[in-house]
Amino acid sequence: MSLISKFFPNVVANQDQFVQAIGQTLYMTAISIIIAGIFGVVFGVILVVTEPNQLLENKFVYQIVDKIINIFRAIPFIILLALLTPVTRAIIGTSIGTTAAIVPLVLGCSPFYARQIQNALAEVDPGMVEASQAMGLTPLDIIIHVYLKEGLSEIVRVSIVTIISLISLTAMAGAVGAGGLGDIAITLGYNQFENDVTIAATAIILIMVLLIQLIGDFFIRRLEH
Amino acid sequence: MVEDPIISLKNVSVTFCGNEKNVTAVDHVSFDIQKGDVFGIIGYSGAGKSTLARTINFLQRPTQGQIIVNGQSLIDLSAAQLRNSRKKIGMIFQHFNLMNTRTVEENITLPLLHSGLSKVAQREKAERLLKLVGLANKKMSYPRQLSGGQKQRVAIARSLANDPEILISDEATSALDPKTTEDILTILKKLNTELHLTIIMISHEMEVIKSTCNKVVVLNQGKVVENGSILDLFLHPKEVLTQTFIGFGHQNNDVIQSLDLRPKETVIEVTFINSPNEDQAKIVEIIAVLGVPMRIFYSNSQFIQQRVITNLILGIQGNKEQVAKVLRQLKSHRYNYQLTGGGRSY
Numbered sequence: 001m002s003l004i005s006k007f008f009p010n011v012v013a014n015q016d017q018f019v020q021a022i023g024q025t026l027y028m029t030a031i032s033i034i035i036a037g038i039f040g041v042v043f044g045v046i047l048v049v050t051e052p053n054q055l056l057e058n059k060f061v062y063q064i065v066d067k068i069i070n071i072f073r074a075i076p077f078i079i080l081l082a083l084l085t086p087v088t089r090a091i092i093g094t095s096i097g098t099t100a101a102i103v104p105l106v107l108g109c110s111p112f113y114a115r116q117i118q119n120a121l122a123e124v125d126p127g128m129v130e131a132s133q134a135m136g137l138t139p140l141d142i143i144i145h146v147y148l149k150e151g152l153s154e155i156v157r158v159s160i161v162t163i164i165s166l167i168s169l170t171a172m173a174g175a176v177g178a179g180g181l182g183d184i185a186i187t188l189g190y191n192q193f194e195n196d197v198t199i200a201a202t203a204i205i206l207i208m209v210l211l212i213q214l215i216g217d218f219f220i221r222r223l224e225h
Numbered sequence: 226m227v228e229d230p231i232i233s234l235k236n237v238s239v240t241f242c243g244n245e246k247n248v249t250a251v252d253h254v255s256f257d258i259q260k261g262d263v264f265g266i267i268g269y270s271g272a273g274k275s276t277l278a279r280t281i282n283f284l285q286r287p288t289q290g291q292i293i294v295n296g297q298s299l300i301d302l303s304a305a306q307l308r309n310s311r312k313k314i315g316m317i318f319q320h321f322n323l324m325n326t327r328t329v330e331e332n333i334t335l336p337l338l339h340s341g342l343s344k345v346a347q348r349e350k351a352e353r354l355l356k357l358v359g360l361a362n363k364k365m366s367y368p369r370q371l372s373g374g375q376k377q378r379v380a381i382a383r384s385l386a387n388d389p390e391i392l393i394s395d396e397a398t399s400a401l402d403p404k405t406t407e408d409i410l411t412i413l414k415k416l417n418t419e420l421h422l423t424i425i426m427i428s429h430e431m432e433v434i435k436s437t438c439n440k441v442v443v444l445n446q447g448k449v450v451e452n453g454s455i456l457d458l459f460l461h462p463k464e465v466l467t468q469t470f471i472g473f474g475h476q477n478n479d480v481i482q483s484l485d486l487r488p489k490e491t492v493i494e495v496t497f498i499n500s501p502n503e504d505q506a507k508i509v510e511i512i513a514v515l516g517v518p519m520r521i522f523y524s525n526s527q528f529i530q531q532r533v534i535t536n537l538i539l540g541i542q543g544n545k546e547q548v549a550k551v552l553r554q555l556k557s558h559r560y561n562y563q564l565t566g567g568g569r570s571y
Contacts, residue, residue, distance in 0.1 A: 125322065127318060127320055127321075127322035128322050128323075128324055130284060130318070130322065131316070131318060131322035131323075131380075131383075132335070133284055133311070134282055134284060134311060134314070134315075134316040134393075135311065135312065135335065135336040135383075135386075135387070136308040136309060136310075136311035136312040136336070136387070137308070137335075137336070137338060138308065138339075141338055141339075145335065145338070146324065149324070149326055149327075150324055150325060150326055152326065153326075223326065
């Protein structure tokens with residue numbers, strides 16, 4: 001403990017705030033992963049199956065989803081935070097705070113994830129899809145039992161990438177009063193010259209990323225026969 | 226009495242719209258397949274074989290024409306009805322198309338998803354089918370652990386899960402070595418004789434077609450250029466393309482090119498089915514009686530449908546009338562002959 005207080009005096013001094021920041025980052029990441037995960041998978045699947053010459057070819061749906069994703073991906077996240085204030089207020093009731101930050105986080109992350117899912121599912125051998133069509137499986141069967149099942153290890157891989165990029169987005173959410181590790185790195189570390197807080201915040205984020213990578217790799221190994 | 230065909234294609238065309246131009250992969254194709262047939266579709270790559278095969282279970286919708294399976298026109302079916310009809314048409318592929326994340330057993334039970342069978346019944350069925358294809362000990366393996374031949378056996382077992390009446394084999398042996406090809410073809414023939422499965426064999430290899438099929442169509446640029454029994458195809462090939470497929474023609478051209486002909490020598494090709502009354506000696510006899518000098522340059526036999534078909538290249542030395550006399554004699558004995566390369570007589 002004395003070693004920590006020697007190298008990280010300001011972290012220890014602001015211990016409560018620091019622990020709270022870790023909690024805020026975890027909270028924002030976790031909730032956003034769940035919601036963005038659902039959106040991403042749904043829209044990623046829609047993109048894959050409505051593409052020309054695919055299972056449920058539909059040019060209109062494909063073009064619309066494709067364009068929306070491109071537009072959202074083009075907006076820098078820090079601007080998206082500001083841009084979405086009215087939407088956030090309509091959904092959450094306030095545009096400030098940790099929970100409020102989840103709205104822009106989900107909207108900033110879902111399009112990216114949908115695109116990643118699309119790429120992951122595009123790796124599924126079209127021959128398998130053809131074989132399952134020849135078996136008389138329904139499109140929903142094929143999505144669940146072929147696309148998502150056969151693409152699972154690739155899905156885990158892109159999910160890791162997405163979660164890691166989501167963590168880095170949460171660091172910016174401090175701009176709308178969401179708190180978190182990114183926020184204290186700026187407010188304490190940068191603004192008050194408490195460099196050790198910045199370093200500690202970075203270290204915690206690196207540990208999170210490392211853990212996610214490890215868990216992901218473990219699942220990928222389990223999935224690949 | 227002729228039974229109704231199990232599959233009937235009526236004037237089927239498939240056109241793909243490209244950016245530059247439209248490509249007609251299947252061009253006004255009509256033919257019937259009878260129950261119990263092993264029906265070959267042969268053609269070079271790009272001839273439209275696979276596209277044609279895929280119209281039979283409507284994986285490819287035809288741009289024009291009708292496909293009637295068991296008296297039911299597929300174009301009239303709803304999506305759900307079409308799925309049910311597909312369950313009665315098994316399909317195997319060149320690259321097997323097994324699901325990599327599923328065990329052999331899980332691959333075979335996948336088509337039984339909505340069959341209403343209990344898990345136990347599904348597993349029993351998979352076991353039975355694996356025994357049928359000679360792979361009973363591999364049910365817990367994953368496809369990556371199997372050889373090509375084993376994968377195709379699993380694919381065959383999977384295609385039989387819903388007890389189909391028809392099996393489409395789309396170049397199923399094209400990625401396999403000759404020995405494994407033979408094993409797979411033996412299984413398919415067994416399914417045809419024991420389960421009375423109607424099989425559609427798509428291949429670019431005449432070896433595969435002739436060792437399994439009783440009927441065959443030759444496809445060229447989307448069109449059927451030849452349609453008949455496999456014996457007919459070998460005895461009376463109409464098209465040059467067919468001759469290259471049956472091997473006689475292809476090889477014979479080289480033989481004929483290399484011949485050192487005598488003056489007034491005419492080259493004739495005769496193809497016939499060997500039988501107790503018909504063989505090379507008989508032909509020699511027919512011609513010898515006429516007193517025309519004759520020699521046999523080359524003879525080539527193939528074993529098809531339990532029959533030996535022989536192709537002879539003969540040289541006849543004589544004037545026009547003598548040659549005509551020989552041809553008349555051959556004709557009167559119902560031999561199928563062909564004057565090759567205009568006779569290239571001197």
